[in-house]
Amino acid sequence: MEKVLRNFGGTGIFSGRPPLVWLSNQASNNGVQFGSESIDNPKNRPFNPDVDAFRNLNNATAANNTRYNLAVTVKDFKFPQIWRSNLAVDQVLPGGVTGTLEALYAKDLNAVYLRNANLNTSAYTALAGADNRPRYTAPRIYGAANPTPANPNISDAIVMDNTSKGHSLSLTGTLQKEFKSGFFAMMGYTYTDARSVNDGGSIAQSMWRDRYVVGDPNSETLSYSSYMVRNRFIASVAYRKEYLKHLGTTISLFYQLQDGLRYSYVYDNDLNNDEQRGNDLIYVPRNQDEIVLVPNSPTDTRTAAQMWSQLDRYITQDRYLSTRRGKYAERNGLVAPMIGTLDLRIAQDIFVKAGGKRNQLQFTLDVFNFGNMINREWGVAKAVNRTSLLSYKGLDATGKPTFSFPMVDEANGIPLTSTFYNQVDENSRWRIQIGLRYRLNQ
Template sequence: FELDDNTPNFSSDPFNQPVIGDINTPQTTEINVTDSDFKMPQVLRSNIAVDRQLPLGLVGTVEFLYAKNINDVNFKNLNLGDPNNPGAPVGTLPDGRPDYGRSRVNSNFTRVILMDNTSRGHQLSFTTQIRKQLNRGPFKNLFGSLSYTFMDAEDVQPGRSSRAVSNWRDLETRDPNNPPLATSDFEVRHRILGNLSYTFNYGVGFGTTVSLFYEGRSGMPFSYVFNDDING
């Protein structure tokens, strides 16, 4: 667990640890709990690819990849909302957003973050590539490739942080305890990669390769968010 504030000094003595009631011990704590049925993350992933020799010495590749979440992580604050149903909203705001109120279910804790599983989320990507290696003439050591990738990815919880509270708190959603399936933070909708390299051979067994690399991308997702408690 984490102490919310006024953290006491660290003591390496296991028999002299701060206890509730000490004058310098904070009166509220934050704890993280794990669902008893929690399963380690699992993803079902499949792909199919085809390479084809094309005219002019070109080689083309087409690849399709699909991934589906089987068990992904999800986070919920149980110390928020309805006291009779921890983690559930107490009502609905006029614009349709859930209202969790501002009071805690248990005043002895700040947040109680539950980690459980969700199966929602998927990723689909389609890639085409063309490449060529010159083996003769003045540019016989020249290699070039160009590829394009389209991606569609949706998830519930990106899990960007190592802390449970940050994963719950820093999620761009209208309902932090029941986030909908939405565009993943890791989605790159369109991506173009280009590579051009040339190898200079000299002596016996010596050479230098000079490469030029290009990457262009679009579709990095973002959201407008509130900078305060949207519950009021």
């Protein structure tokens, strides 16, 4: 057995404070400072120097109800807190290679979870058909026939609470060796699985609104974290040579291959009638009998059979959707293809003696995504063409939801046929950075 360099590990409970805007929401969104009205005729609100001229005190008339948002926190709310543990070992392997294995586990103790207390979850019916999720029959729209019992003029009452359901596991293995000739080589792989109820956001209302769901928008449903990178492989090689007593050159290459971004397939429009557009995860039909397809617009001449043929081909070519037939899409379930990037760095050092100490002047040249400089097809990230895959069009006479499969170009009859496209932003282009640094008294 080769020499074990060290074993190390630890466990502990770590706490921190949330972004304070989450707390200040309570002061600004209290139903007193801000409100909004839906005005059909702007002429009914001419300029008046009296700031209280058009104030609707105590909701005096049904036609002019002021709508407002509330943000509150449960009495026993705790700042975010996790239990985190890690265990690792470094060991010298045959050939002078140093191997490292590390495991990192984290468990939410008090993560942030938000719910809308003004959502009338007691009034709903199940949709007819294969997609039988609940649809709310008493929307929160103020002035509606069946308004929320608590207060029909409250658009949202977002409650900040705690959840302990989230967790993550990360496993990393690396191999590295330093050669006497000046070469250094390293390679490693990290596997990660991270699940969360809520991934965070800027304010309470948007954090609740932007979480993709199948049924109850207030449910504490675990799914893949938005920031999870399941597979990541890295490799690096470097060579350094010092010469002429005053010069040193380092050339290094760094390669990274990892999963792309995560996406969620949702319906356009509001399927479950919770007044939130684009937050309902789709049901992936097995066959045409499980979905009612209708034209996307008056100029859309496709038949239901033609539309299903296009949708079926799209599902088949999508590696994720093809595994979810007969199931609901998962939040952050779609993963963009892996992207590999190669970076190059050249560092030129000039050593200078000053006051008996060696000072160093360093010039650096970094070429990020160097592979893309060599071949424009390399190092190109992929992004999803459309996450709102189907448009909800309403209920038919039997209570089944109807959908349309939008086209890329409806005027020319061009349907959506592929999941991803090549990104053209800076992440998919090579870039050069030049640097200068001076180190004193080394």
